[in-house]
Amino acid sequence: MKADPLSADKTPSAGRPRDPRIDAAILRATSDLLVEIGYSNVTMAAVAERAGTTKTALYRRWSSKAELVHEAAFPGSPSAIQTPPGDIAADLRAMVGAARDVFTSPVVRAALPGLITDMSADAALSGRVSARFGDLFAAVRARLHDAVERGEVRADVEPDRLVELIGGATLLAVLQSSDDLAAPSWVDDTATILLRGVLAP
Structure with missing residues (x-):
């Protein structure tokens, strides 16, 4: 109708x-x-x-279908991390959980394969789409800066790489093992690896 x-x-x-x-x-x-x-x-x-x-x-x-679809699938970028400041472990878990919730929505799962193809073929489009997440990147930078000041995080950790690791891990899981994402353990395990790395203590 x-x-x-x-x-x-x-x-x-x-x-x-x-x-x-x-x-x-x-x-x-x-x-x-x-x-x-x-x-x-x-x-x-x-x-x-x-x-x-x-x-x-x-x-x-919207200048193209890809830009329209991106806004429909991702109607807003988080402008803040919804956890109390002062705990980088909680921050990381919140970031991973938020990414999981976004990427597993029916609309996003339907949009992703074609959207990735179109963005890969058009660098200008990819840049315009990525710019919509500026507020999120700023929030991650602010939380990492605070964690560095508290001595919880190394000063050489790059916020943009952290966002890429969270988004990339979630996207790959959506495409390859989407059933695993439903378990709370996926968020916990991914956040723990990001926080502690893979080296033995």
């Missing part, structure tokens, strides 16, 4: 803000179609029809 008609989204006059109802309808339609038919079968025309708007309205907001 189509959403309420929103195709009256004509080119706005100068200074007129976008209609948030149309944005929401487009993102909801994209999420629904991803789960129903998969990334490769989602088209801008299909999204516009499901959302009750026009392709022009979509392209006014």
Whole structure:
């Protein structure tokens, strides 16, 4: 069933803000179609029809299907780590758990294979998509800086590499052993390896 008609989204006059109802309808339609038919079968025309708007309205907001899908799959980047400051072990477990929850959502799992392919083929697109996680990177940097100041973490630990390790481990688990992610032990084990490494004490 189509959403309420929103195709009256004509080119706005100068200074007129976008209609948030149309944005929401487009993102909801994209999420629904991803789960129903998969990334490769989602088209801008299909999204516009499901959302009750026009392709022009979509392209006014997102320059490509990949960018639209990325926003639908990852509607917001965490701007803070939701654990009390002062415990890097708790911080790491929270980061790994948050990544697990994001990557195992039905929409993200439907979007990932095609999205990765498109981003790999387009460096500019990959950069624009990655930029949406700026707040998360800043939060990780802040927590690591605090942990270094407390003497819990070495000063040479690079925050961006930590984010890559968490995201990469979670993504690989989604693609290869998604059933394991449901167990709390996956978060605990991954966070422990990140915290302590693999060298014997």
